[in-house]
Amino acid sequence: MTLLKRGLSRRRVLQTGLAGIIGTGVAPMIFTKGAWAQEFCNNPTGDTVTFGLNLPLTGAYAEEGADEQKAYELAIKHLNGEGDGGLLNVLQPSALKGNGILGKKVAFVSSDSQTKSDVARAGATRMIERDGAIMITGGSSSGEAIAVQGLCQEMGVIFMAGLTHSNDTTGKDKKRYGFRHFFNAYQSGIGLAPVLGQEYGMDRRAYHLTADYTWGWTQEESIKNATEAMGWNTVAAVRTPLGSTDYSQYLTPILNSGADVLILNHYGLDMVNSLTQAVQFGMRDRQANGKDFQIVTPLISELMAKGAGESVKGIFGTSNWHWNLQDAGTIAFTKSFGAAYGSPPSQAAHTAYVQALLYADAVERAGTFYPPEVIKALEGHEFDGMGNGATLYRAEDHQCIKNVLVVRGNESPTSEFDVLNVVQEVPRETVAYDPAIFGGELGPSEPVPMC
Amino acid sequence: MFEVIFLQFLNGLDKGAAYALIALGLTLVFGTLGVVNFAHGALFMLGAFCAVLFRQLITLETVTLDPTKLSPWGSPLEIREPLVQAWFGDFGAVLLNYSVLFSILLTIPVMLVVGIALERGIIKHFYKRPHAEQILVTFGLAIVAQELIKSFFGPNPIPQPMPTDLRGAADIGAFLGMQANVITYPIWRLIYFLFAAVIIGGVFAFLQFTTFGMVVRAGMADRETVGLLGINIDKRFTIMFGLAAVVAGMAGVMYTPLLPPNYHIGMDFLVLSFVVVVVGGMGSLPGAVAAGFLLGILQSFASMTQVKDLIPGIDQIIIYLVAVVILLVRPRGLLGRRGVMEA
Numbered sequence: 001m002t003l004l005k006r007g008l009s010r011r012r013v014l015q016t017g018l019a020g021i022i023g024t025g026v027a028p029m030i031f032t033k034g035a036w037a038q039e040f041c042n043n044p045t046g047d048t049v050t051f052g053l054n055l056p057l058t059g060a061y062a063e064e065g066a067d068e069q070k071a072y073e074l075a076i077k078h079l080n081g082e083g084d085g086g087l088l089n090v091l092q093p094s095a096l097k098g099n100g101i102l103g104k105k106v107a108f109v110s111s112d113s114q115t116k117s118d119v120a121r122a123g124a125t126r127m128i129e130r131d132g133a134i135m136i137t138g139g140s141s142s143g144e145a146i147a148v149q150g151l152c153q154e155m156g157v158i159f160m161a162g163l164t165h166s167n168d169t170t171g172k173d174k175k176r177y178g179f180r181h182f183f184n185a186y187q188s189g190i191g192l193a194p195v196l197g198q199e200y201g202m203d204r205r206a207y208h209l210t211a212d213y214t215w216g217w218t219q220e221e222s223i224k225n226a227t228e229a230m231g232w233n234t235v236a237a238v239r240t241p242l243g244s245t246d247y248s249q250y251l252t253p254i255l256n257s258g259a260d261v262l263i264l265n266h267y268g269l270d271m272v273n274s275l276t277q278a279v280q281f282g283m284r285d286r287q288a289n290g291k292d293f294q295i296v297t298p299l300i301s302e303l304m305a306k307g308a309g310e311s312v313k314g315i316f317g318t319s320n321w322h323w324n325l326q327d328a329g330t331i332a333f334t335k336s337f338g339a340a341y342g343s344p345p346s347q348a349a350h351t352a353y354v355q356a357l358l359y360a361d362a363v364e365r366a367g368t369f370y371p372p373e374v375i376k377a378l379e380g381h382e383f384d385g386m387g388n389g390a391t392l393y394r395a396e397d398h399q400c401i402k403n404v405l406v407v408r409g410n411e412s413p414t415s416e417f418d419v420l421n422v423v424q425e426v427p428r429e430t431v432a433y434d435p436a437i438f439g440g441e442l443g444p445s446e447p448v449p450m451c
Numbered sequence: 452m453f454e455v456i457f458l459q460f461l462n463g464l465d466k467g468a469a470y471a472l473i474a475l476g477l478t479l480v481f482g483t484l485g486v487v488n489f490a491h492g493a494l495f496m497l498g499a500f501c502a503v504l505f506r507q508l509i510t511l512e513t514v515t516l517d518p519t520k521l522s523p524w525g526s527p528l529e530i531r532e533p534l535v536q537a538w539f540g541d542f543g544a545v546l547l548n549y550s551v552l553f554s555i556l557l558t559i560p561v562m563l564v565v566g567i568a569l570e571r572g573i574i575k576h577f578y579k580r581p582h583a584e585q586i587l588v589t590f591g592l593a594i595v596a597q598e599l600i601k602s603f604f605g606p607n608p609i610p611q612p613m614p615t616d617l618r619g620a621a622d623i624g625a626f627l628g629m630q631a632n633v634i635t636y637p638i639w640r641l642i643y644f645l646f647a648a649v650i651i652g653g654v655f656a657f658l659q660f661t662t663f664g665m666v667v668r669a670g671m672a673d674r675e676t677v678g679l680l681g682i683n684i685d686k687r688f689t690i691m692f693g694l695a696a697v698v699a700g701m702a703g704v705m706y707t708p709l710l711p712p713n714y715h716i717g718m719d720f721l722v723l724s725f726v727v728v729v730v731g732g733m734g735s736l737p738g739a740v741a742a743g744f745l746l747g748i749l750q751s752f753a754s755m756t757q758v759k760d761l762i763p764g765i766d767q768i769i770i771y772l773v774a775v776v777i778l779l780v781r782p783r784g785l786l787g788r789r790g791v792m793e794a
Contacts, residue, residue: 026612058606067682071499236756241767245710248465248640249754252458256633257756269608273710282620287632308612310618323523338524417523 037203040370041156042132042449044409049104051076052133053358054124054148055162057176059115060243061140061268063303064348068138068162069110070341071349075356076106078336085337087357090329090385102363103236109133111143115243115268120144121151128157128451133370135160140268140348142166142215143242149178150175158371160355163320163348165267165299167218170399171438176445177371179378179398181320181358182351184371185219186433188298188318189226191404191426196316197230200261200294207252207259208237209274211266216242219265223298227263228290229286235259240266240274247274251281260288262295272307279311305409305419312409312419319405321350322422329387344417354386358393372445389428397435398442404431454624454633459751461623465640467747468647472702473720474739475651476695480672482734483691486574487582489589491699492721493596497565498558498700499712500600503609505554509535509546511624549614551708558700566696570689599617601714613639633649639708646705650698651740658736659696667691671734726774734789742785746770 044050053072056065078086081098088096100106109131111123120139127133136152137160140146152159155176161169161180163415165188170180196204206227210216216239224234235257240250251274256264264282266274278284286293297304298365300317323334323344333353337345362377363369364401379395392401406424413419473495505615512531520528533772536543546553573592577585617638658664670677670684677684703712710716727746731738746769752758754766777784 062607172679238756238759246466248462248637249751252462253455253755255458255635256454269711272610277637277709278641280618280620282622282635282637285505285619286635335524338522339526342529344523415528415672416524 001309006104009079012223014246016161022275024334039450040448042134043177044104044134044369047104048107049101050131050133050451051106051108052127052131052136053108054111054120054127054136054138054144055112055120056115056120056140056144059113061115061163063307064140064163064268064301065113065138065348067303067346068140068352070167071163071337071345071353072137072356073352074106074337074340076108079085079106079356079360083340084336085287087333087386088354090332091357091361091383092385093383094361096357096361097364099443101360102367102369102374106360110138112156113139115141115144117141117143117147121147122158124148124151128152128155129322129419133157135361137355138162138352139164141213141242142169142218143180143213145169145180146173147215149173151306153177153443153447155451156371157451158359158374160359162352162355164215165219167222167438168440169213169439170397170435171218172262172440173214174377174397174399174440174442176398176442177201179355179358179393180183181355181393181400182347183318183402183404183431184321185215185222185298185398187404187431187437188219189222190433191406191424192223192296192298192316192318193226193230193425196227196296197232199316201291202231202302204232204291205235205259205289206261206263207257208263208265209247209254210237211242211270212239213242215267216265219298220263223263224267226364232261240270242270244270247271247277248281250274251278254278254283255281255286258289260291260293262293264295264297265299266297267299267301268304270306271304275308275315276311300407300409300415300420301347302344302420303348306416308409311412315409317407318424319407319420319422320347322347322405322407323350324418325387325405325422327387327389329385333387350387357386371448375445389425391428396437396442399435402428404428455755457634458636459755460748461634461636463540463748464744465636465644466751467744468644469702469706469720469743470723470727470747471740471743472647472650473699474589474743475654476699476702477655477724478728478731478734478736478739479695479698480692481656481728484570484578485573485668486572486577487585487589489586489721490569490592490596491589491695492717492719492724493593493707494562494566494696494699494717495703495720496600496712496714496717497596498562498703499716500604500703501558501700502551502554502611502704502707503604503712505557506550506611508542509533509550511535518592530585533669540613544755551611551613551704554628554705555701555704559697562700563693563766565700567689569696570692574692575685591666593721597714597718600606600709600769604714606714608713608782610711611707617642619693643709648700650701654694654698663687663690668757705710723770726770728784730774730777730784734788735786738784738786745785746773749773 055069077083078088109127113120124136135158140163142164145161149159159178167184167186208220210220264274283293297317304311334344362374366373366377378393381393384390388402391400394401404426406420407420408423410419410421477491511534515530516527517530519529522528543709620635621638622635625631727742731742749769753769
């Protein structure tokens with residue numbers, strides 16, 4: 001009150017306050033873009049920025065992990081302006097310049113997740129805390145993806161998921177800091193069921209063998225729902241441990257179960273083993289209920305098809321992408337990857353490569369590495385040219401909505417790589433769904449946790 | 452229902468054959484040398500990798516570029532031709548097709564040398580040491596073998612194709628005069644079962660009907676007395692160790708078409724085989740075989756949906772449950788000698 005008596009007016013108080021703000025250096029943090037730039041995990045201060053690649057290089061999904069690693073290394077080369085540029089040339093719209101990200105060269109560190117969720121989480125923690133990774137990406141199992149996604153939400157680091165197909169990844173376990181380009185089990189069911197009905201009829205009895213973890217459960221549920229909706233019955237659904245090698249004890253009960261279709265909710269080496277052994281048990285030569293016995297693998301990749309060899313011929317499944325599509329993006333990526341590694345890329349490699357580019361593009365568009373701004377740039381982003389047609393990164397659940405492929409094991413391959421044929425491209429409108437059906441909460445992007 | 456039970460029984464025999472074959476070597480070493488050999492699983496794994504190595508050798512290729520054809524990424528197409536086929540023509544093709552069976556010819560001498568070198572080089576120094584030390588040193592050997600294989604062949608499984616005409620299933624139902632296409636079973640699994648039966652029978656016959664076997668059996672019963680008779684029992688036991696290594700190695704080779712081998716495959720089987728040996732009775736050959744088949748069959752039936760509906764997860768624990776019961780009720784195992792493993 002004494003101050004006012006000396007004649008300190010409101011104007012004088014405001015002037016003094018403003019001078020104080022400017023004097024203490026707070027003003028630039030209020031009035032300039034990127035004011036929050038100092039306040040997030042692993043803010044890159046040097047001339048490089050580091051990606052953390054979390055890859056299953058051993059375990060049931062090791063082949064996918066190895067292919068993902070090749071794709072990430074190629075993507076990083078292209079982002080840094082090396083090589084032929086790959087999909088940088090065809091991504092629309094694109095803010096990428098081929099000079100790194102925001103002028104910083106991209107580097108990477110990697111960790112073998114061993115296809116185990118706890119190891120994946122530990123590896124991601126190490127890459128964030130020790131190696132200063134700005135973004136974590138990779139993985140080939142939904143168990144890993146969900147575990148790492150949760151960690152990234154806690155640490156304030158963006159996670160661009162690799163191959164993960166469980167509905168839970170962008171469903172009940174979705175996170176604000178997690179993004180998935182790969183399609184999901186629900187979309188596999190919607191895309192695959194009509195083709196199965198057309199090929200095998202509406203009166204079928206199915207027996208499911210299911211990998212006993214989040215992905216297997218949601219795929220089993222999705223395929224059951226989709227096939228039962230068109231008239232099929234489910235005889236039994238039996239869970240098998242992830243990483244099982246000998247499926248004989250699970251296969252023998254099927255032979256006289258009354259089923260005429262075996263649905264293998266397995267992936268990677270598990271699927272190679274179970275499919276090969278099912279064929280060894282003579283299932284594809286059997287008759288049941290007056291019909292030819294059939295085997296279906298709802299999620300299949302060219303790596304698995306190659307591993308299963310003869311057994312995969314004529315088998316139906318779905319894929320996120322396939323290298324022999326004829327759009328400009330697919331041709332560019334296949335050419336780039338094939339020239340570098342001598343084999344066409346798998347769907348795991350494709351999704352890994354695309355995720356790396358999409359993150360980099362989002363950072364360029366946001367003009368900052370600050371995660372909440374990058375998240376905003378990714379949410380609701382529409383793009384094209386990456387091999388899947390027009391694609392939406394849906395804001396509500398961070399699931400990419402795009403075309404889904406129904407594929408079939410090639411009966412007469414012309415080369416060792418020519419193992420799958422695309423029989424149908426299911427348009428994205430058909431496989432889009434209400435994100436609310438799987439529940440879950442994305443959670444906040446701010447305040448940004450500090451790792 | 453009969454078909455289901457019959458198939459599960461067949462499946463149990465198939466699994467049991469694998470367990471019995473590994474447990475046989477394990478209990479043979481324990482019965483002759485008194486050594487608890489935790490490296491026995493590694494011998495199974497080394498055998499499997501003899502098959503892998505053999506296949507890699509015979510699939511060495513020549514690569515030529517065909518500029519008239521392009522790969523999907525625009526480079527000239529690579530034409531690959533196996534050298535063995537170029538050199539041996541039709542026989543080369545047969546060699547490639549039956550590589551698993553031919554690889555046994557490589558496996559037998561390799562495993563014999565490995566077994567004898569292991570026994571003479573390391574294990575003989577631990578005969579009179581406590582079982583705990585034997586377990587430590589043999590477990591260490593197993594880890595060394597695993598890491599060596601991992602560094603040469605990588606960490607991931609390497610599929611081995613089975614011969615084309617032995618793929619698919621045999622119609623056992625029709626063979627037994629029943630309805631066709633009801634009881635079918637994979638041909639290679641039947642071959643594996645027959646192979647195991649022949650090897651087990653051969654080992655028993657060798658021990659039962661040869662002078663060498665008679666001396667070994669006498670040494671197993673009373674080593675000192677046999678030594679006092681002027682017989683070099685140590686030499687015979689060394690050969691038995693080599694023989695056990697050969698049996699484990701051949702079991703590994705024949706299993707490769709069923710399960711792509713990786714460096715860890717031996718450890719997966721070792722634990723189960725030890726349970727088999729304990730259930731059968733440490734050092735008892737008939738016990739190991741009987742317990743192998745018994746546990747294989749029990750595991751197979753425990754995997755039936757009807758059983759799993761009653762007791763979820765029973766297929767994963769049945770073997771260990773039986774082991775616990777046996778150790779509580781009859782510590783020396785089903786056919787073990789009185790006093791062994793008993794207080």
